[in-house]
Amino acid sequence: MSHAAAELAARASYGKLVAYLSAWSRDVAAAEDALGDAFLEALDTWSRTGIPDKPEAWLLTVARRRLIDSARHAKVEETAAASLRVVLERAEHEASANAVFPDTRLALLFVCAHPAIDEAARTPLMLQTVLGLDAARIAQAFLVAPATIGQRLVRVKAKIRDAGIHFEVPGAHELPARLASVLEAIYAAYGSGWEDVTGADPRRQGLTEEAIWLGRLVTRLLPGEPEAKGLLALMLHCEARRAARRDADGAYVPLHRQDVTLWSRAMIDEAETTLSAAAASTRPGRFQLEAAVQSVHARRAVTDHTDWEAIALLYEGLLRLAPTIGARVGHAAALGEARGPESGLSVLGAILSEDVASYQPYWALRGHLLKRLGRMPEAREALERAITLSQDPAVRDFLREGFDSASESA
Amino acid sequence: MKYTILVYESELDFRARTDAARKDAYWGAYRAYTQALMDAGVMVGGAGLQPPPSATTVRQRDGKRLVQDGPYAEVKEQVGGFYVVDVPNLDQALEWAAKCPAAASAGVEVRPNLTM
Numbered sequence: 253m254s255h256a257a258a259e260l261a262a263r264a265s266y267g268k269l270v271a272y273l274s275a276w277s278r279d280v281a282a283a284e285d286a287l288g289d290a291f292l293e294a295l296d297t298w299s300r301t302g303i304p305d306k307p308e309a310w311l312l313t314v315a316r317r318r319l320i321d322s323a324r325h326a327k328v329e330e331t332a333a334a335s336l337r338v339v340l341e342r343a344e345h346e347a348s349a350n351a352v353f354p355d356t357r358l359a360l361l362f363v364c365a366h367p368a369i370d371e372a373a374r375t376p377l378m379l380q381t382v383l384g385l386d387a388a389r390i391a392q393a394f395l396v397a398p399a400t401i402g403q404r405l406v407r408v409k410a411k412i413r414d415a416g417i418h419f420e421v422p423g424a425h426e427l428p429a430r431l432a433s434v435l436e437a438i439y440a441a442y443g444s445g446w447e448d449v450t451g452a453d454p455r456r457q458g459l460t461e462e463a464i465w466l467g468r469l470v471t472r473l474l475p476g477e478p479e480a481k482g483l484l485a486l487m488l489h490c491e492a493r494r495a496a497r498r499d500a501d502g503a504y505v506p507l508h509r510q511d512v513t514l515w516s517r518a519m520i521d522e523a524e525t526t527l528s529a530a531a532a533s534t535r536p537g538r539f540q541l542e543a544a545v546q547s548v549h550a551r552r553a554v555t556d557h558t559d560w561e562a563i564a565l566l567y568e569g570l571l572r573l574a575p576t577i578g579a580r581v582g583h584a585a586a587l588g589e590a591r592g593p594e595s596g597l598s599v600l601g602a603i604l605s606e607d608v609a610s611y612q613p614y615w616a617l618r619g620h621l622l623k624r625l626g627r628m629p630e631a632r633e634a635l636e637r638a639i640t641l642s643q644d645p646a647v648r649d650f651l652r653e654g655f656d657s658a659s660e661s662a
Numbered sequence: 663m664k665y666t667i668l669v670y671e672s673e674l675d676f677r678a679r680t681d682a683a684r685k686d687a688y689w690g691a692y693r694a695y696t697q698a699l700m701d702a703g704v705m706v707g708g709a710g711l712q713p714p715p716s717a718t719t720v721r722q723r724d725g726k727r728l729v730q731d732g733p734y735a736e737v738k739e740q741v742g743g744f745y746v747v748d749v750p751n752l753d754q755a756l757e758w759a760a761k762c763p764a765a766a767s768a769g770v771e772v773r774p775n776l777t778m
Contacts, residue, residue, distance in 0.1 A: 368752060415774050416663045418751035 290314035481530035482539030489546035492519035560590035671742035708745035
């Protein structure tokens with residue numbers, strides 16, 4: 253059997269094994285190290301002998317041995333090492349006896365997004381522990397130096413171990429708030445990949461898929477939580493438009509001009525089914541509303557027009573739940589289309605300027621609305637600002653065209 | 663696991679200890695909190711401290727002792743006391759910390775104790 257096939261089989265078990273081993277040892281870093289060693293041994297052995305019947309049990313046996321060895325080296329108190337041994341023996345027994353290995357990944361997700369963990373470290377931690385991505389890969393996606401991410405991850409893992417963070421899914425009264433930060437962290441992973449819509453930057457490819465994978469995992473493990481479904485639907489709607497966001501020359505295509513035949517029908521259908529299932533619980537939330545906005549946009553594929561009044565209404569609901577700058581700018585954009593540029597501008601005008609100093613969508617929208625009103629000098633000023641704030645060259649080119657046409661007609 | 667809950671207080675909080683209008687509420691809240699920790703069986707120890715003006719800071723430099731009036735760091739909120747609790751994990755320590763009267767005014771800091 254090939255090395256690659258062995259690697260694939262091993263990777264499928266990674267998150268579950270890290271979750272299980274670290275829940276018992278309370279030490280994520282030690283669990284990862286032990287499992288890393290077990291994987292190396294697996295790659296070597298399996299490519300010669302083939303994948304064993306119960307690969308997870310195989311990996312767990314090796315990792316368990318390593319974990320106990322390292323606990324002994326670290327001179328962990330003898331009683332602690334002994335209880336670790338007992339616990340891991342039981343885990344190993346369960347793994348070989350049952351076809352279904354106990355899945356404690358949900359608890360691990362809640363640890364990663366625990367309020368006691370530095371917010372900036374939550375998404376990277378999740379990607380590393382649950383998906384097994386290495387620090388270099390995560391660093392590329394978030395445009396920071398690998399050493400920075402590496403140090404940050406080492407720090408938070410030490411905090412998890414030393415502070416005694418609980419490896420358990422929170423109880424009912426805490427669940428909504430804690431789940432919100434898990435979902436935020438997953439959405440941040442999606443956002444980091446979303447920027448690179450063309451896949452032109454190979455370093456950033458695939459994080460959107462990883463985020464959707466995590467989103468699916470949470471909806472499966474917490475089927476009663478509508479916000480988890482809302483997030484999955486939102487990500488699927490955005491992902492469905494991947495092929496339409498750039499034209500053949502790589503130029504940026506704004507949503508309202510996208511060729512709907514390039515949208516993925518299958519993903520839109522899945523998003524819609526997921527969102528309806530969420531709505532059935534009648535507990536609306538931020539992600540469900542954002543997904544609903546995308547759902548209205550998706551309907552253009554069928555009706556050939558966009559119901560901006562409906563979108564404005566959804567943003568009003570969103571603003572009541574989470575009055576973020578993003579939601580206020582979205583609301584202004586919808587009103588600008590539904591009722592004319594003045595309506596949009598008056599909503600934008602109510603936002604404090606220090607809150608949007610470096611928020612690109614605000615300036616792009618402001619420039620667009622001013623241009624429609626023929627207020628060219630102001631429009632150029634706003635577009636100039638939006639261009640400076642855009643990281644994506646295709647978006648910069650698109651805004652530059654708008655800027656140039658605002659100059660010609662002046 | 664043992665955790666220390668460090669109680670931070672502002673000057674206003676410290677003054678509440680002796681202020682005729684506020685002292686009953688202040689001490690009543692701490693008595694109730696301490697009693698709740700004891701009733702739950704999680705209290706290991708702790709102490710209330712005299713206000714920062716009573717503090718003296720000592721530094722030993724090149725064999726010389728430098729003694730200085732006042733707390734170690736000049737910050738708005740100072741440690742007013744501490745509790746040591748024994749609970750299974752951080753979440754439960756945070757649960758107790760949130761109930762400390764200081765959590766609603768200045769703030770409390772939770773740190774796991776070193777095991778020695």
